Amino acid sequence: MITTVLFDLDGTLLPMDNDIFTKGYFGLLAAKLKPLGYDSKALVSAVWDGTYAMVKNDGLRTNKEVFWEKFSKIMGEKCLEDMPVFDEFYVKDFQNADQYCSFQPKAAQAVKLAKQKGFRVALATNPIFPSTATESRIRWAGLDINDFELYTTYENSSYCKPNPKYFSQILDKLNVSAEQCLMVGNDADEDTAGCSLGMKVFIVDDCLINKSGKDLSDIPHGSFDSLIEFISGMPAVYGDANSNDA
Secondary structure: OOOEEEEOOEOOOEOEOHHHHHHHHHHHHHHHHHHHOOOHHHHHHHHHHHHHHHHOOOOOOOHHHHHHHHHHHHHOOHHHHOHHHHHHHHHOHHHHHHHHEOOOHHHHHHHHHHHHOOOEEEEOOOOOOOHHHHHHHHHHOOOOHHHOOOEOOOOOOOOOOOOHHHHHHHHHHHOOOHHHEEEEEOEOOOOOHHHHHOOEEEEEOOOOEOOOOOOOOOOOEEOHHHHHHHHHHOOOOOOOOOOOOO
């Protein structure tokens, strides 16, 4: 029986075109750091290399530690002294990146419905961002950090999607089995990685990413309306969504 619903953020609860968002986000970051002497192209390249290092993380260190080790090797030790500027960027300048996202009011409706039906709810967003950036993106989606029992960030995670160990780490933190979880995401490769553990999946195809051309015929998928209908049809953990016990 499903007791826990894991939601992806970017492209799922927070609709976006990844290319548009990434270009805008990097533009803001480059503008912030240019006065400190950072070359824009070198900066973006180093961030990508640091991100790739996080994706390949073996779990022995946090993603944050892995990122900054790789980033500082490329950009020099000076960038470690500039970490407060990076932190300030995510608190202030990054807020302007909301213009590169869309808004789906049914995202909050889906999360609310899951909670009304008694499901535990967590945010399983790829943990390549600091917590401040993740918390901002949660708000852009019309949600609050308190809507989630857990949300993954580069500070509290040691793996990334599509590594199944990313999902195993979430399961350990929530103390649930894979069979008790439904993963809701938009990436046919990354968000189905937990299937190997026994996790159920629903793919929201409003902003579908399917780089490998995965056949989704055997995987529940559809629009947010379809997702809400799917969650509505799931057996409630505590009564029914419309009951007084919900």
